[in-house]
Amino acid sequence: MDTPNLETKEVINSNIQMEPTVMNDTTRRNADNLEAKGESGLETRGVHAWFDKHHALADVSLHFPENTVTGLIGPSGCGKSTFLRLLNRMHEFIPKAAMAGQVLFEGNDIYADDVNAIDMRRRIGMVFQKPNPFPAMNIGENVVAGLKLSKIKSDNKDEVIEDCLTRAGLWNEVKDRLKSPGGSLSGGQQQRLCIARSLALKPDVLLLDEPCSALDPGSTLRVEETIVQLSESMTIVIVTHNMQQAARVSDYCAFFLSDGGPGHLVEADLTTSIFSNPKDTRTADYVQGRFG
Amino acid sequence: MTTILDAVEVPTPKRPWNKKRQTFIRSAILMSISLVFSWLLSSTTELGGVLGFYLGLAVCLPVVVLIESIRHGRNVAIDRVASSVILAMFGVVVIPWISIVTTVYQKGSKAFYWGYLTTDMRFTASGESLEFGGALHAIVGTLVMVLIASLISVPLGITAAIYIVEIKGRFASSVRFFTQAMSGVPSIVAGLFIYSTICIFFGGFSAWAGALAYTILMLPTVARTSEEVLKLVPDELRAASYALGASQARTVFQVVLPTIATGLVTSAILGIARVAGETAPLLLTASYFVATSRNLNEPIASLPIYIFSNLGLGDANATTRAWGGSLVLLIVVFVLFSVARGLSARLSRK
Numbered sequence A: 001m002d003t004p005n006l007e008t009k010e011v012i013n014s015n016i017q018m019e020p021t022v023m024n025d026t027t028r029r030n031a032d033n034l035e036a037k038g039e040s041g042l043e044t045r046g047v048h049a050w051f052d053k054h055h056a057l058a059d060v061s062l063h064f065p066e067n068t069v070t071g072l073i074g075p076s077g078c079g080k081s082t083f084l085r086l087l088n089r090m091h092e093f094i095p096k097a098a099m100a101g102q103v104l105f106e107g108n109d110i111y112a113d114d115v116n117a118i119d120m121r122r123r124i125g126m127v128f129q130k131p132n133p134f135p136a137m138n139i140g141e142n143v144v145a146g147l148k149l150s151k152i153k154s155d156n157k158d159e160v161i162e163d164c165l166t167r168a169g170l171w172n173e174v175k176d177r178l179k180s181p182g183g184s185l186s187g188g189q190q191q192r193l194c195i196a197r198s199l200a201l202k203p204d205v206l207l208l209d210e211p212c213s214a215l216d217p218g219s220t221l222r223v224e225e226t227i228v229q230l231s232e233s234m235t236i237v238i239v240t241h242n243m244q245q246a247a248r249v250s251d252y253c254a255f256f257l258s259d260g261g262p263g264h265l266v267e268a269d270l271t272t273s274i275f276s277n278p279k280d281t282r283t284a285d286y287v288q289g290r291f292g
Numbered sequence B: 001m002t003t004i005l006d007a008v009e010v011p012t013p014k015r016p017w018n019k020k021r022q023t024f025i026r027s028a029i030l031m032s033i034s035l036v037f038s039w040l041l042s043s044t045t046e047l048g049g050v051l052g053f054y055l056g057l058a059v060c061l062p063v064v065v066l067i068e069s070i071r072h073g074r075n076v077a078i079d080r081v082a083s084s085v086i087l088a089m090f091g092v093v094v095i096p097w098i099s100i101v102t103t104v105y106q107k108g109s110k111a112f113y114w115g116y117l118t119t120d121m122r123f124t125a126s127g128e129s130l131e132f133g134g135a136l137h138a139i140v141g142t143l144v145m146v147l148i149a150s151l152i153s154v155p156l157g158i159t160a161a162i163y164i165v166e167i168k169g170r171f172a173s174s175v176r177f178f179t180q181a182m183s184g185v186p187s188i189v190a191g192l193f194i195y196s197t198i199c200i201f202f203g204g205f206s207a208w209a210g211a212l213a214y215t216i217l218m219l220p221t222v223a224r225t226s227e228e229v230l231k232l233v234p235d236e237l238r239a240a241s242y243a244l245g246a247s248q249a250r251t252v253f254q255v256v257l258p259t260i261a262t263g264l265v266t267s268a269i270l271g272i273a274r275v276a277g278e279t280a281p282l283l284l285t286a287s288y289f290v291a292t293s294r295n296l297n298e299p300i301a302s303l304p305i306y307i308f309s310n311l312g313l314g315d316a317n318a319t320t321r322a323w324g325g326s327l328v329l330l331i332v333v334f335v336l337f338s339v340a341r342g343l344s345a346r347l348s349r350k
Ligand SMILES: Nc1ncnc2c1ncn2[C@@H]1O[C@H](COP(=O)(O)OP(=O)(O)OP(=O)(O)O)[C@@H](O)[C@H]1O
Pocket: A051, A054, A056, A074, A075, A076, A077, A078, A079, A080, A081, A082, A083, A094, A263
C-alpha cells in the first residue's frame, strides 16, 4: 500500500474529485488557511528535533487550522512520528531528546515555562501506531481510562462508553463483552478501542500515528468515517502511508522527506493540490509511487 | 549531497521540559524560608533541639510550598506539595543513615594507618597499640567467602529461576515453594545446619563451611529476584525467537538472559547484601583465625567476626579496632556494589 501503482493513482484522483466535497465542508478548506497564523488551531514555527546528537527533523513550520484534517505523508524514517510526538510533548520522554522552535496551540507556546504538560496532553490526544490497551482493565474500563486517570467525574460512564465505542466503530462487536480484558480483542479491534479511549477525553486536537496500519479495509473505512465526523469538532493530524487514505480523509497534506540529512517539510497544501498538481517534483514522484 | 541543513540555519538544541535550574532556584528559596520558619518555631516553642527543628521543617516545608503554588492551580499545588513532603521524608530517612556513616567513620578512622590494610593480627595482641596489626586477614576472609558463595549461588539461583519461569518443569511449584521458605531461614540456623552436616564430619571449622553457610542464605534471594526479573520479559520476545527457529536453550541464553542482564546483576547484589555483614552463620562454621589464611580447609577470619571478637574484649584499643573493622566492612560492601553497578551499566549499554 505504501507505493501505489499507476492504477491506484487513478483511484486516488477519482477519489479526490468525488469524495472530499461530499465529506468535507468546503468553506474551511482553503489554501490560505495554511498560511493563516492566528490564535486558532495548532501551529509550529521552525521546529527541529534531535535524538541525542542525531538531528532527526529540521525547520518544520506548519499550521493546522481548527477543525480540519491534515495528513502527514512521506517515506519511512523521515520524521513524521517524531514531528507528531513534538505536538503533544511526548518527545521529551525519550532520554537525551532535544528540540528547538515553537509549537503554538491556540496562540500559546506549549513548551513555555508555565505550561503544564499534563493538562496539555489531555487537550491534544494521541493514538499510537501499535495498539496499546491497558492489560489490567476490561474493555469498558479502557474506554473511560482517561477520565479515571485524570480524575474527571462522569455520572453516565455507560453512555460515554457506548458513545465512544460507536464513534470508533467498535460498539457492535464488543457490546456483549465489555467486561472482558482489552487484550482479548484482535489487533484491529484493539486499535479502535484505543481510538475510543482517546475520544472519551474530548480532546481539541487528535494526533493519529498510522492508526489504520493494523486494520482490515472495513474497519479502516469506519475509522476514516469517524475521523471525518470528528473533524467537525476537533483538529486532526494523521500520519499515513496509505495515499488513498490521505486523499480520502484529509483536507490538507504535508509531505516530509529526509534526503540524507534530517527530515523536513517539502510541501504543504490542499490535499487536492498535493495529489493533482504538486509544486515540488519530489512530491509528485512520491504520491505517484515513483519512490518511497 | 545537499541536505536541508545547507538551506536553514540550525538553532541550538534545547530541552524546555528540563526545568532543573529554575526548579533548583525556586526550591532553594522555599527551602530557606522553611528553614527560617522551623528555626523560629523550634526556638520560640517547647519544640526544642535538633529533632524539634526537623519536625518543624517537615511541617513548614509543605505549608510554604502549598502557599507558594496555590496560584498555579490545584494540580500544580498538589504536585509540588507532594514532592516537598517526599523531600522532607527523604531527609528523615537520610538522617540516621548519615549519622551511622559519620559515627563509624569518626570512631573507625582512629584505627587506620596504612598497615591496617596490609597486616594481620598474627604477631599482635588485640589490646596492643594501634600502630601494630591490622585487618587484612578479616578482609581476605570475607572476600574469599563472599566470592565462593557467589560463584555457587548466582549460577544455581539463576538456574532455579530459569527452571521455574522458562522450563516450567514438573517441580517448578515445589522449587518455588522451597526457595520462598528458605528465604525465611534465620542465619544462625544456616550456620547450625552446615556445622552439623559439614563441620562435624569433615574436620571442623573451615572457609568452605563458612562459604556454604553464606550460600544457603544467598541462594533463595538470588533465585527469587531472578525469577521476578525473568517474568518481566515479554512473551513476544520469546515468540520472536521461536519463530526464527531457535531452540528453547538458545532462546533463553541469547535472547532472554541478555535482555535482563542488568536485573540479574541486581539479584546478585541483593544476594551479596544479604550475607556480607552476617556474623551468626560464621560463628559455627568459619570461626576465627588471627593470621591471613592460605588454606580453605582451615578456619578463616571475616570482618563481622573480627568486629565481634574485638568488641568482646572490652579493651579500648580492641574496641577501636572493632570500629575500624566496621568502617572497612562498609567500604567493602560499597565497593562490591559499585563494581556490580558499573558492570550492569556496561551490560545494559550494549
Ligand atoms: N527513540 C529514538 N531514538 C533515536 N532515534 C530515533 C528514535 N525515534 C526515531 N529516531 C530517528 O528519527 C528519525 C525519524 O524517525 P520517525 O520515527 O519520526 O520516522 P517516521 O517518519 O515516523 O517513519 P515511519 O513511517 O517508518 O514510522 C529516524 O531516522 C529514526 O532513526
